[in-house]
Amino acid sequence: xxxxxxxxxxxxxxxxxxxxxxxxxxxxxxxxxxxxxxxxxxxxxxxxxxxxxxxxxxxxxxxxxxxxxxxxxxxxxxxxxxxxxxxxxxxxxxxxxxxxxxxxxxxxxxxxxxxxxxxxxxxxxxxxxxxxxxxxxxxxxxxxxxxxxxxxxxxxxxxxxxxxxxxxxxxxxxxxxxxxxxxxxxxxxxxxxxxxxxxxxxxxxxxxxxxxxxxxxxxxxxxxxxxxxxxxxxxxxxxxxxxxxxxxxxxxxxxxxxxxxxxxxxxxxxxxxxxxxxxxxxxxxxxxxxxxxxxxxxxxxxxxxxxxxxxxxxxxxxxxxxxxxxxxxxxxxxxxxxxxxxxxxxxxxx
Amino acid sequence: xxxxxxxxxxxxxxxxxxxxxxxxxxxxxxxxxxxxxxxxxxxxxxxxxxxxxxxxxxxxxxxxxxxxxxxxxxxxxxxxxxxxxxxxxxxxxxxxxxxxxxxxxxxxxxxxxxxxxxxxxxxxxxxxxxxxxxxxxxxxxxxxxxxxxxxxxxxxxxxxxxxxxxxxxxxxxxxxxxxxxxxxxxxxxxxxxxxxxxxxxxxxxxxxxxxxxxxxxxxxxx
Numbered sequence: 001x002x003x004x005x006x007x008x009x010x011x012x013x014x015x016x017x018x019x020x021x022x023x024x025x026x027x028x029x030x031x032x033x034x035x036x037x038x039x040x041x042x043x044x045x046x047x048x049x050x051x052x053x054x055x056x057x058x059x060x061x062x063x064x065x066x067x068x069x070x071x072x073x074x075x076x077x078x079x080x081x082x083x084x085x086x087x088x089x090x091x092x093x094x095x096x097x098x099x100x101x102x103x104x105x106x107x108x109x110x111x112x113x114x115x116x117x118x119x120x121x122x123x124x125x126x127x128x129x130x131x132x133x134x135x136x137x138x139x140x141x142x143x144x145x146x147x148x149x150x151x152x153x154x155x156x157x158x159x160x161x162x163x164x165x166x167x168x169x170x171x172x173x174x175x176x177x178x179x180x181x182x183x184x185x186x187x188x189x190x191x192x193x194x195x196x197x198x199x200x201x202x203x204x205x206x207x208x209x210x211x212x213x214x215x216x217x218x219x220x221x222x223x224x225x226x227x228x229x230x231x232x233x234x235x236x237x238x239x240x241x242x243x244x245x246x247x248x249x250x251x252x253x254x255x256x257x258x259x260x261x262x263x264x265x266x267x268x269x270x271x272x273x274x275x276x277x278x279x280x281x282x283x284x285x286x287x288x289x290x291x292x293x294x295x296x297x298x299x300x301x302x303x304x305x306x307x308x309x310x311x312x313x314x315x316x317x318x319x320x321x322x323x324x325x326x327x328x329x330x331x332x333x334x335x336x337x338x339x340x341x342x343x344x345x346x347x348x349x350x
Numbered sequence: 351x352x353x354x355x356x357x358x359x360x361x362x363x364x365x366x367x368x369x370x371x372x373x374x375x376x377x378x379x380x381x382x383x384x385x386x387x388x389x390x391x392x393x394x395x396x397x398x399x400x401x402x403x404x405x406x407x408x409x410x411x412x413x414x415x416x417x418x419x420x421x422x423x424x425x426x427x428x429x430x431x432x433x434x435x436x437x438x439x440x441x442x443x444x445x446x447x448x449x450x451x452x453x454x455x456x457x458x459x460x461x462x463x464x465x466x467x468x469x470x471x472x473x474x475x476x477x478x479x480x481x482x483x484x485x486x487x488x489x490x491x492x493x494x495x496x497x498x499x500x501x502x503x504x505x506x507x508x509x510x511x512x513x514x515x516x517x518x519x520x521x522x523x524x525x526x527x528x529x530x531x532x533x534x535x536x537x538x539x540x541x542x543x544x545x546x547x548x549x550x551x552x553x554x555x556x557x558x559x560x561x562x563x564x565x566x567x568x569x570x571x572x
Binding site: 033052056078080081082084086087088090092096098101107108110111112139140141142159165185205 | 377381465469470471472474476477478479480483487488492494565567568569570
């Protein structure tokens with residue numbers, strides 16, 4: 001649905017400074033009906049990237065294909081028509097304060113020259129969809145943040161777009177409202193088959209509704225793939241720093257103090273076993289102790305759900321000699337689970 | 351007390367003032383509003399960025415605004431004669447008043463339009479709006495409360511300016527105050543003129559505030 005190829009964006013700096021590279025070497029492919037998340041800290045370039053999709057930002061070089069159309073090759077008029085099939089929602093909603101809820105949702109249709117009767121026929125079901133039918137004659141100033149974003153979503157859907165771009169749509173909302181808006185977006189994605197591209201700095205948003213994710217830093221995509229894979233096996237340190245707080249791959253501080261990187265006299269290895277997908281329920285711990293006669297002292301465990309699939313980690317201290325530990329790790333791998341040596345536990349009285 | 355003749359003069363002065371302010375206000379708005387919008391949208395990083403237009407138009411507006419009104423009245427007499435056919439009287443006075451009002455209104459409109467959140471323009475662009483549609487459907491409606499306040503300010507300034515056009519036989523309340531109140535030593539006429547002007551300005555300001563509040567949907571109590 002959306003293919004960005006070799007995208008670059010450079011801003012000429014004001015006052016003769018060095019030009020600023022906002023985007024570099026961006027290659028992304030977003031399939032029809034997908035919810036694609038782009039995460040990064042502020043200044044990572046995610047907002048610029050999102051705006052190149054509807055060409056609010058013109059890339060310095062590279063290709064932007066949306067639904068088979070090369071956006072960068074369009075004339076001004078063609079671009080305006082192409083934008084009718086790309087809806088957009090914003091962090092600060094960007095509703096017209098001078099228009100009622102109904103008239104705000106009707107705006108894209110008015111701009112496209114839709115007759116009044118058709119506008120009413122399109123807008124009313126949309127207000128039902130976002131649950132604001134009773135607020136149709138209210139002004140944005142009379143609405144809560146969540147309600148304003150619902151108006152924003154209804155407005156973005158009014159021109160029946162194929163793609164919805166979401167620019168930090170939940171960042172100005174409280175956690176409960178965020179969840180409601182994300183559910184609404186997921187619902188729209190399922191019911192209308194709409195492709196959604198969203199940017200966020202909150203990993204919880206990615207975890208909640210995205211199928212795929214790209215992680216950005218310094219204007220580049222440093223990692224991308226299915227959300228489950230990225231959560232289960234983050235490669236880049238930045239990705240890990242996003243993921244660790246929400247799925248707690250780490251261990252409690254009190255135990256971390258006993259952990260050393262190097263083996264020491266009397267130390268025992270500490271393993272992290274990662275359970276993913278349907279294998280998350282394999283009874284591997286009891287198999288190890290029974291078959292290898294190796295005691296495992298469980299330090300810490302956690303089971304999470306990402307995109308409906310279970311994902312768990314278990315941190316154990318292996319109370320046995322090196323050969324037995326090797327065998328235990330092999331057994332874990334045989335069961336297609338992940339395992340790594342996290343460190344070595346020093347004796348408690350050390 | 352005021353004699354009937356003086357009261358007649360006061361009424362005629364009020365009518366002349368209203369006539370001059372209304373006509374120059376309306377024509378000034380017709381000229382100033384589009385210039386103000388253009389000044390706002392041609393600025394750096396704006397919708398129709400045009401450095402040349404913005405600088406030239408800005409300079410023209412500033413030239414008019416930096417000329418003291420009484421000098422402007424006299425300086426443009428040839429132009430006034432060209433437009434109004436005469437350089438004396440109420441109709442002639444409307445010309446310099448309009449010339450002073452248009453750039454003033456252009457600046458207040460420019461400020462009001464600049465106040466509109468950039469995010470709204472971006473949202474409209476994302477919807478595929480043309481620049482003209484953005485001006486008509488987004489910038490003007492959203493700037494309306496500010497524009498109404500600005501036009502009120504302009505009307506009050508015009509009432510003040512209109513007092514000076516007595517210099518070219520423009521008539522109106524200001525002229526009445528100078529000729530009868532000051533030159534003929536009739537302090538009660540002066541006082542009456544001042545009171546009528548105060549009431550007039552109050553009415554204009556209150557009406558403007560009321561309209562600005564009515565069209566402002568930004569701070570509604572739910």
